[in-house]
């Protein structure tokens with residue numbers, strides 16, 4: 001969007017008084033670079049960590065902490081009323097408590113009481129504070145009210161200690177905030193306590209120690225699925241092949257694999273404990289039949305052709321293993337299809353045939369080709385269901401598409417009532433790290 005457009009989004013970035021307040025600068029920069037009108041509202045404590053001048057210079061707007069500055073403009077109600085999105089990063093334990101209690105004792109809490117747009121909190125604090133029942137209840141209260149509270153990352157905290165409570169990187173916070181802005185509502189916690197396995201990226205099938213057969217998958221769609229599933233409450237195992245330069249989403253366990261065979265065994269192992277598997281990876285159908293132990297040289301011995309052998313079909317293998325009782329009978333299996341039309345039919349015709357062959361529960365279909373799907377940040381397509389229903393996926397970010405796919409997975413999951421509880425459910429540490 002042009003910075004001069006009258007349609008500029010109005011974004012409020014709230015900043016709490018935590019050691020990670022400096023990372024708010026990256027979040028502010030994301031929105032100013034997108035052309036948004038950004039108002040930074042720090043707490044008084046936040047200014048102990050980052051100076052007012054930094055926030056004013058980055059946002060290009062004046063910065064106040066109390067409700068008695070600029071009174072004729074009534075900013076304590078106007079900022080919230082007019083905002084299109086409020087992002088609070090970092091959200092301290094204290095700030096979560098004040099907001100959950102409905103306090104309005106500074107400009108940020110007053111703004112949060114008047115905001116009717118999507119609101120996202122990115123908490124950051126020591127693990128003990130994050131796991132304290134008071135914070136757990138405050139987070140649950142806010143989520144119940146339709147606020148999105150991002151799962152913190154796990155890692156190095158203020159001192160020498162490590163654990164869950166770290167503020168995710170600014171790009172991660174911005175990606176989730178942008179999804180909320182696109183959706184226009186909070187992320188439902190419909191996957192709380194669920195275990196999801198998501199594959200992403202492309203495999204590489206070695207030919208010799210320096211060469212491989214690969215593909216153009218960037219991994220963006222699978223990483224978006226993992227990010228959104230974790231923020232909807234799932235415990236996510238992301239089985240990742242090769243990707244573009246992507247940072248792993250926070251609150252997700254990543255298993256790195258290289259070849260289709262490695263991906264198959266990692267997916268099968270994780271699927272045994274999962275509620276759903278989403279196969280978004282681009283897995284090679286074939287691999288070189290033999291792998292040379294030294295680099296293949298030009299010259300008299302150079303091969304004319306490269307014989308290929310077929311890799312197992314991981315998706316079909318999951319469906320067969322479920323039918324044979326080797327995987328849970330209620331495991332939901334979702335495939336992805338990258339299709340092009342040809343003389344035998346259009347994209348949907350091929351996709352319907354693929355669903356029929358693979359017998360998975362849902363098939364997400366992308367039309368691929370020049371400027372579509374691969375390596376792009378946006379996507380569209382359809383979700384075909386084993387029950388015959390077909391849903392068009394509107395054009396939007398890969399995060400929005402991920403969100404729509406997870407909307408379709410949720411009703412297929414076996415109700416949790418009466419099921420044995422998964423280990424570690426129902427706490428703020430529910431996601432694995």
Ligand SMILES: Cc1cc2nc3c(=O)[nH]c(=O)nc-3n(C[C@H](O)[C@H](O)[C@H](O)COP(=O)(O)O)c2cc1C
Nearest residue numbers: 016017018019020043045046092093094095124125
């Ligand atoms: C060096 C230092 C680092 C702190 N880091 C955090 C933190 O990461 N998270 C947190 O919840 N509180 C942290 N605190 C405590 C808060 O600053 C304190 O609770 C304050 O009242 C928060 O005010 P606010 O919520 O209005 O910003 C820290 C305090 C100090 C002195």
